[in-house]
Amino acid sequence: MNILLLLIPLSLLFLGVAVWMFFWAVDHDQFEDLDTPGLLPLADSDTRPEISPGPPPT
């Protein structure tokens, strides 16, 4: 059962990282618009201008 002592902290670490990543995503507008990005790959272009993923510094 000693393996638990390694695996459980590891799972909690993963959990923490997952929550942190999700918070980052929410704060960077990844969930603001769920329709538009799905269409973008259909426009077969390499010239899509750079759109900053994050909110501007406030």
Added chain:
Amino acid sequence: MCCQGCLAAAEWIEQLGLADYYALRAVPGHKPDAAADQAAHDAWQNADNARHVVRDLGDGLRESLLLVDGIRCTACVWLIERSLSAMAGVVSVQVNAVAQRARITWRDSQIQLPRILQALSRTGYRALPLDSRGLDDLRRIESRDALKRLLVAGFGSMQAMMFSSVIYVAGDSLEASTRELLRWLGLLVATPVVFYSARTFFVGAWRSLAARRVGMDVPVALAIAAVYVASLIEAFRGSGEVYFDSISMFVFFLLAGRYLEMRARHRARDLTDSLARLTPPFAERQHEGGFQRVGIHELRVGDRVRVLEGGIVPADGVLLAEHCRADEALLSGESAPVKKKRGDALIAGSVLEDGPVLLRVERVGADTALAGIAALVGRAHAERPRLQIAGELAAGRFVARVLALTALTAVAWGYFDPSRAFSAAVAVLVISCPCAFSLAVPAAFTRALGVLARRGVLVVKPDALQALAESTHALFDKTGTLTEPTLSLADVQMSGETSRDDALRLAATLARQSRHPVARAIAAADTGLDERAVTQVATLAGLGVSATVSGRELRLGRGDFAMAGKPLSSEYDDAVLLADDAGLIAAFRVNERLRADAGAALDALRAQDMTVLISSGDASAKVAAVAERVGVNAWRARAMPADKLAWLAELRASGARVLAVGDGINDAPVLAGADVSIALAEGAELTQASSDIVLSGGRLDAIAQARDIARETLAIVRQNQRWALFYNLSTVPLAALGFIPPWLAALGMSLSSLGVILNALRIGRSMPAKTQTAPTSVTTSTHEAVA
């Protein structure tokens, strides 16, 4: 290609090699206003104007939030983002198609707002700035917070479930130290769920207690706090049961329901809070011989303002020009333009049919008639009956009983067997936790809101579902609600030997010379092409048109004008006449056309045992005719908003629950004063803001469907509550007597919640959404006389 703007946009799209737009767009594009107000954009440079709409982000960055008119689908979004972010200096562009908003950030040293707006209008979209610090920010914060809370609760409950399932499954074979470790781990993952995710419940409970009410959040918060504290004590004592898994799942279920409900609410609001569109952001003020574009907030009483043809009057004022026609449909709900002459009052928000005209500003801002109506709406809101209080009181009593029972159990067991007192009390608290009870309403409502939204019925206030299901009377407005917003030719009455077609052809030839709505209706009724020479055209405002067609002098218009003073029988009072020097040729009557689905929609409501009533500001003959066509016996004509409110009060005094359906601003007080109100989305935006439910797509038959779904929802809510009650009544005694171990209590609580949610998912199953109603030809194709 629908217009010049589209053509320009299309050429521009081609040039840039963006032809994908046409491949991607899901619905035909929006037809932009031909007179796209280019000059308006320059006014944004004015620092005073800019202060209201531009936010300085520091570091040379500026941000503005725009309400973009005409975004229909994601292809529009793609086009806007693409075209704007290609410009040098634009840092980011985010467009939300559902909310019709664009948030644009730019570097002030490289580009200014006017150029961005110009680029936007070149693509065919009209942008209206919103207050950057306004509603949108609040909504974004609310929705982000909710998403984060939901996720923490979801992860937390998964982990807690994992840890406790080990305890459940392994049971006594587990080493004491491992068991201890798992309990502490459960505490570790449940703590953020309780203190972060569930904080909204504690805040809500505190707020309702501070207002001396027992809201739905109170039992939930109490249950969460009690079970958490109990589990915490057990964890420290190292004996008994812990419920970290149940508490996390409970929070997760509740938050999931609330999140979906919030999303549906925001979606409905996005479509409605477009008040910014009612008054123009700019006015043209006379200034040292010329005209200067100024922001509407800069107007002062006494300013002289020019309004162009098709323009919107920016403030209440007095007409200085000789005469004009103004469409006050926003204000009165009636579709025919009103004639104005020098010295008449013009009302902010009305649209000029001809121009340009000059007017002197009399009242601005909060003093305008529009603002007055808004205030009336607000007052009517305050008088709205609060049906929800009953439910909250029931929940409050429920919690009080649960707490009493828990205390009783603890005391009784303390008397007989103190060692089991705590676990029995906790079992009672857990098993009778108002989880299923508090989920019963939101689960069903969330599902119902989603089902309704897919049918074009947007519920702005969730309370409205209950009121809709319980409504007994439906009070309809006529103009624009039961009828199409545009006029149509109803009847041609012949006099003399000219054939009907010839008379119509002649009349249409004359009518094309005028922009009067009645003339347009006559012109639209004649589909043929006319090659005949028309000379000596004279349009006399308020009277009619005269012209010489193929050498024959004809007059079309009011009786005394067309007949040039010859005596005329009174039956032609309400008609438009076509006459030459020899006398009357034909009489035309124009009426509003009933909506295709009006008859069927009202029949469907009557089939549900509702009483249908009509109240209109129009002449009684017209209202009577419409009422007869749709089979309504009870109607009132020439009704002012105050009259409509009085009738409403009368009906409600006699015990009726009234559903009001309307579209004009004229209806806004009535809509707000009714038990439940429905507005048609193509109507004026202000009404939608004051209505409980918005019908997008203007399909009246959705009302009966919506009422069916609302009734089904209430039935499901009642089933859910009964089920929760049955579950509690049958298990609580067993738990109190100590027959149910707390882990089984937690399982029972989760299963009862699951049952409630699955039951709620049945809403709308039996009524598949109709894709499109078949046009009911009876009411549309025959242009019977209504007048």
